[in-house]
Amino acid sequence: xxxxxxxxxxxxxxxxxxxxxxxxxxxxxxxxxxxxxxxxxxxxxxxxxxxxxxxxxxxxxxxxxxxxxxxxxxxxxxxxxxxxxxxxxxxxxxxxxxxxxxxxxxxxxxxxxxxxxxxxxxxxxxxxxxxxxxxxxxxxxxxxxxxxxxxxxxxxxxxxxxxxxxxxxxxxxxxxxxxxxxxxxxxxxxxxxxxxxxxxxxxxxxxxxxxxxxxxxxxxxxxxxxxxxxxxxxxxxxxxxxxxxxxxxxxxxxxxxxxxxxxxxxxxxxxxxxxxxxxxxxxxxxxxxxxxxxxxxxxxxxxxxxxxxxxxxxxxxxxxxxxxxxxxxxxxxxxxxxxxxxxx
Numbered sequence: 001x002x003x004x005x006x007x008x009x010x011x012x013x014x015x016x017x018x019x020x021x022x023x024x025x026x027x028x029x030x031x032x033x034x035x036x037x038x039x040x041x042x043x044x045x046x047x048x049x050x051x052x053x054x055x056x057x058x059x060x061x062x063x064x065x066x067x068x069x070x071x072x073x074x075x076x077x078x079x080x081x082x083x084x085x086x087x088x089x090x091x092x093x094x095x096x097x098x099x100x101x102x103x104x105x106x107x108x109x110x111x112x113x114x115x116x117x118x119x120x121x122x123x124x125x126x127x128x129x130x131x132x133x134x135x136x137x138x139x140x141x142x143x144x145x146x147x148x149x150x151x152x153x154x155x156x157x158x159x160x161x162x163x164x165x166x167x168x169x170x171x172x173x174x175x176x177x178x179x180x181x182x183x184x185x186x187x188x189x190x191x192x193x194x195x196x197x198x199x200x201x202x203x204x205x206x207x208x209x210x211x212x213x214x215x216x217x218x219x220x221x222x223x224x225x226x227x228x229x230x231x232x233x234x235x236x237x238x239x240x241x242x243x244x245x246x247x248x249x250x251x252x253x254x255x256x257x258x259x260x261x262x263x264x265x266x267x268x269x270x271x272x273x274x275x276x277x278x279x280x281x282x283x284x285x286x287x288x289x290x291x292x293x294x295x296x297x298x299x300x301x302x303x304x305x306x307x308x309x310x311x312x313x314x315x316x317x318x319x320x321x322x323x324x325x326x327x328x329x330x331x332x333x334x335x336x337x338x339x340x341x342x343x344x
Contacts, residue, residue, distance in 0.1 A: 002050065006043045007075065008033060010052055013044075014064050014072045018310045023061025069285070069307055070273045079269050083316040089115060090320045094328055101155060104332060106230045108301065108325045113233025115317055118240070118305035119249065123256055124228035125152070125297040128189040132224070135179045137172050139163075145172060147220045151188075152296040154333055159220050164212045174206050175216070188224045195221060227256035240306035241284050248280035259302050262288045271315075274307055285309055291322040294330045301325070 002010070012032055013024045026040040033040060044062050047053040052068035055061075064072065093111045098104045105122045112120040134150035140160070147159045163172070182202060183191050195217055203210045203217075229252035237245045249255060258278040263270055269289045276282055287303040301322050303314055 002047065002052070003043075005033070005035065005039075006047055009040060009043050010047055010064070010068060011072060011076050013053065013062060014069065014076075014311070017063050018308055021308065023056035023063050025061040028061075064308070066274045066307055069311075070275065073271045073273055073311065077271065077311055077315065079271070079315060080319065081312055081315045082319050083313065086115075086313070086316050086320045087324075090317070090324050094324050098328070098332055101329075101332070102228075102230070104325070104328055105228075105299070106232070108321055108328075109230045109232035112301070112303060112317060112321045113236060116303060116305065116309075116314060117233075117236055118303055118309065118314075119231065119233040119237045121249075121255055121259060121300075121302040121304065122230040122232075123259060123300040123302075124155075125293055125299055126260065127225055127227060128187065128192075129297055130155070130188050130224075132179075132183055132186060132188070132191060135176065135184060137176050139169070139172060149220075149224065151224070154295060154336060157223050159223055161216065161219060164216065166209065166212070171207070171213075175213070178202055178206070191221060192225060227253055229253070229256050231255065237284075237304065241304075244280045245284060245304070248278070254278075259286070259288055259300055262286060262302070263290065263300065269318075271311070283307070285311075287314055287318050289318045289322050292326040292329075294326070294333050 009029060012029055016022075016024045016028065026037045026044060029040050030037050035043075044053060047068070048055060048062060051065055052071055053062040054065045054068075056063055090111060093115075094107070096107065098107070101124075105124065109120040109122045112118075130151040132149060132151060133153045134148075136148045138146045138148065140146055142163070144160060144162050147161065149157045149159070151157065178199070182194060182198060186194070199217060200210065200214055203213050207213045231249050231252070234246060234249045237249060258276065258281060261277065262272055267290075269287075272281075272286045272288075274283055274285070276284075276286055281304065285305050285307050287305075289301045290298045291301050293299050301318060303318050305314060
């Protein structure tokens, strides 16, 4: 454990270094701390011995080590920090008309990436927590049809499929009836279980040949089990990380799994400094924040950046974007639930 003065010195070095990216010497700290230059140098040496500071090769100054950043985040970073200047910028950036949920989530990620110069990831409500609230089949022709699935009364998904050659018109109605009776109102997790256990038995009662029917069920419902992920500022990662991180951001399902693991069930926010179990994120900082999606649950907003990022401003921007995003989503869902009609 370090002393209060040493903690103050570490905090100041982190603040100065993340703003200037220049090593910090004792003279720069002397005007900010009521101690002699010798005392400050002595404390800096102790912090270096503890592995919290590193000596720069080109000067006598010090800079925070990864362990120093981790200590700062754990003991000094205010996760509720908000800068009023960020509020104006974010609210102004959110001043656009959204036609669907995806527009809002994608825009939020882009705003965060643009304002920080880092990479942002947005996750919708976890699939397993969503419920199938409506299902319909629209026949487009003699050969194809459209399945329309609605999650949580507000998130539609459409899946176009080829009608099996041996199907009659009433067979499509039978499939809809099975879904209405057995899957409607169920969580996605329950649906996944029933497709493997109960539905095959039900299908046998109505169809002589069941393989193509079960394949059709799997195809239509496969989209429900996938994470909805938006990545913005992927190219920015090449400025602060290696190519592995850049490539990883293309694996949206892997990205979703990694970021969900960053938050415990009861956590609303976390900061991991070079501490991710995912190898592609092992040498970066990841800020993760839950945000409310009204009527549906919580999504996840994440910022990926360098270990020496400006933590206070990054936390502020994540907080502000998360709150404004929740308000924008609230307005969007209130509009959908009003007497207006949403036109697709």
